[in-house]
Amino acid sequence: MLNGMRESSAGLAELRGDCARCFGLCCVALPFAASADFALDKDAGTPCPNLRDDHRCGIHAKLRQEGFAGCTVYDCFGAGQKVSQVTFGGRDWRAGPPGHARRMAEVFPVVRHLHELLWYLTEALALPAARPVRAELRRALDETERLTRRTPEELAALDVAAHRREVDVLLLRSSELARAGVRGRRRDRRGADLIGARLKGADLRGVSLRGAYLIAADLTGADLRGADLIGADLRGADLTDADLTGAFFLTQPQVEAARGSAGTRLPETVGRPAHWATGA
Incomplete structure (x- = not known):
């Protein structure tokens, strides 16, 4: 089990957000409403007022104190750098042609969903008990990774919910196999x-x-x-x-x-x- 967890941890390391390689997409693409988690309202596609020109957060060190606890619990699973550096080839949403920023805002949540699935699939592959479905899990992981590398137009049109339903079947089966080895009810x-x-x-x-x-x-x-x-x-x-x-x-x-x-x-x-x- 330990070896499997180590392999999982190594694979999951690539699915963690790297803000240094991202254009602050989570601070632009995602909406939030004034609440216990956010101090103000912000529409999807509108930059957060705390976002600096260098794509860094101006209040990062005191997000909780400033009423932005929701930001501290968010993780893009590495989708930010994928969209910034791969999907759009390193082109900043501020510097692109008309419609560029809007398209990036559309694509980012899609890739984020796909990367979350990559996280779960990577972890499922490391579960020794999931061996009976390992080949299917590998195919699902490869297909999900392939989807993340589609063009912006293809990603914007992708039915990510349908793909997630297919993957969920495998994740549920992996869960059942893993939990079958736990004693008791x-x-x-x-x-x-x-x-x-x-x-x-x-x-x-x-x-x-x-x-x-x-x-x-x-x-x-x-x-x-x-x-x-x-x-x-x-x-x-x-x-x-x-x-x-x-x-x-x-x-x-x-x-x-x-x-x-x-x-x-x-x-x-x-x-x-x-x-x-x-x-x-």
Whole structure:
């Protein structure tokens, strides 16, 4: 299992955002509304007022204090640099011909969805228990990568939702195979409403929490080893001293949105959020 995780971590390293090679696309293409996560309204395709001319954030060091916590939990899975440097050949959205910026704003979310799928497929390929579907996973990964390299026009017209449905079938099968090896009852809590749930010390080993709403849930000391967390909403969830060793399909944005401690055990595929140390 350890070797598989190391291979997964190596492959996933290429699917992390590299702001130095991006033109601040997430700060331009994506919309947000004034809320607890964002201090103001911004339309899709409109640059954030905090975006500097060098494509860096002017308040990056104090995003949470300035009311932009939503920015701190976002990750493009490497789509930003792919769209900036590959899809559009290094041409800045500010300097292109008429319609260039609009097209980049259209393409970026599509590639971001595809890169998220690449993350899940890469992780699934590293699961020893998923060997029966490994060939199918490899084909799906290769096809998804091929899609990311289409022209801007092709990407803008791509039905990414249809492709995601096809991939989800394989990811679900991989999850079932991996969780079959976990002892005890493996409950299916897909899409469950667990907002604010009291799950302190809960035994959630091998449980499917795909798409579950765990907003502000108390998961202090919970055992989430081998759990499927794809799409689980962990905003404000308390993971203090929880054990997520071997949990899969967990992404950096999910843990960044949660609260944790030095005692929280995480899979090798994600890093410990800096704000956990301060309790922010």
